[in-house]
Amino acid sequence: MIIGSGLIANSFFRSFAKHDEICIYAAGVSNSNCTNAQEFERERKRVVQALQKTMHVDAFVYFGTCSVFDPEALNTPYVQHKLTMEKLVQTHPRNLILRLPQVVGETPNPHTLLNYLFARIARSESFTLWSKARRNIIDVNDMAAIARQLVIDNSARNVTLNVANTTSYRVTDIVAALERLVGKNAVYTAIDRGSEYPIDVSAIMPFLEPAGVMFDDDYLENVIHRYYEKTE
Numbered sequence: 001m002i003i004g005s006g007l008i009a010n011s012f013f014r015s016f017a018k019h020d021e022i023c024i025y026a027a028g029v030s031n032s033n034c035t036n037a038q039e040f041e042r043e044r045k046r047v048v049q050a051l052q053k054t055m056h057v058d059a060f061v062y063f064g065t066c067s068v069f070d071p072e073a074l075n076t077p078y079v080q081h082k083l084t085m086e087k088l089v090q091t092h093p094r095n096l097i098l099r100l101p102q103v104v105g106e107t108p109n110p111h112t113l114l115n116y117l118f119a120r121i122a123r124s125e126s127f128t129l130w131s132k133a134r135r136n137i138i139d140v141n142d143m144a145a146i147a148r149q150l151v152i153d154n155s156a157r158n159v160t161l162n163v164a165n166t167t168s169y170r171v172t173d174i175v176a177a178l179e180r181l182v183g184k185n186a187v188y189t190a191i192d193r194g195s196e197y198p199i200d201v202s203a204i205m206p207f208l209e210p211a212g213v214m215f216d217d218d219y220l221e222n223v224i225h226r227y228y229e230k231t232e
Contacts, residue, residue, distance in 0.1 A: 001057075003027050003050055007107040008063060008100075011144035021058040022151060025050055028085075031111040032067065032078045040081045047088050055092065059151050062089040064099040066136060066164055069197045086160065097160040098147055101168075101199065104223050105140030114174070117186075118228050121178050126187040129175065133194025134168040139223050145211035146204055153207070164199045166215045177224050 002009050002017050004027035016022045028043035047062075054060055065082050067073040074080075089095050102113045109115060113135060120127045146163050150156040171194065175186050208214070 001054075003046075006030060007105045007109070007140055008103065008143075011105070011140045012147070015144070015148050016151075023050065023054045023057045023060045025060065025062045025089075029078065029081065030109060032065070032073075032076075033111065035077045037077075040077070043081070043085065044088070047085055051088065051092055057094065058154075059094050059096050059157065060089065060092040061096045061098065061147070061151060062086065064097050064160065066099045066101045066162055066199050068099065069199055070195060071197065072193075072195050090158075094157045096150065096156055096158075098150070098163045099160065100143060101136030101138055101164040103138055103140050103143055104227055106227060114178070114224070114228070117175060117178055118182070120188075121175070121182050121184055121186045124184060124187055126189065129171060129186075129188040129190045130194030131172060131190045131192060132196070133171045134196040135171055135174065136164045136168040136199055137174070137220055137223060138163070138165050139226070142211070142213045145213055146207055149207040149211045150204070159203075161203050162199050162201050163204055164201050165219065166201055167219070168196065168199065169220055174220065174224075177221055178228070181224055181228055 001020060001022070002012055002024045004025065006026065009024065009026035012024045012026070016024050025047065027046060029039050051060065062085065064086050065079060067079050068083060086097050089097055104114050107115070110119065143163055150161065179186055
């Protein structure tokens with residue numbers, strides 16, 4: 001069963017929509033800039049209800065955020081909320097918490113990093129760029145493929161794992177890749193902010209080959225072309 005209807009939820013539809021023993025919880029607050037306590041409380045109640053109804057399932061899968069490793073984001077309302085939700089999910093006897101980085105796919109959500117940057121560059125609108133920031137990018141289909149392998153592996157229960165790229169990219173490099181696609185120079189003001197933080201992906205390395213996922217040197221460029229070339 002799948003709870004949710006957005007980008008992440010839809011990526012699991014074919015695999016688990018009809019599986020009563022697997023619960024994919026992919027709903028709730030999707031904007032990392034959210035500070036609305038009512039939105040957080042709405043998700044908390046929905047998670048509690050979902051847990052109560054699915055204590056019998058073989059896997060209750062919840063998606064956290066790799067931003068918990070970012071010292072500049074850790075104390076934001078969104079990240080603190082996600083950590084609170086993780087603690088709730090850990091009460092399930094067969095939980096699997098997957099922390100995600102920037103997930104890229106076809107979504108109208110304007111708050112995703114690449115959607116935001118693409119729109120600004122395409123419309124020649126100015127934005128602020130944190131020159132020291134790095135962001136981890138993963139294709140939604142690759143994320144789902146790795147997650148499916150983890151769900152199939154019955155030993156991956158009651159653990160919290162990072163499902164992320166083996167490489168984090170400088171935001172300046174992400175902007176440059178979008179500039180090449182769009183054929184325009186971005187209009188931005190660079191400020192001396194941002195950080196680089198490690199994301200430990202050692203636990204998922206054995207699952208990459210079975211999932212058919214390879215994080216090679218062309219990964220970022222390929223992902224950007226896959227989802228933005230036709231909208232350019």
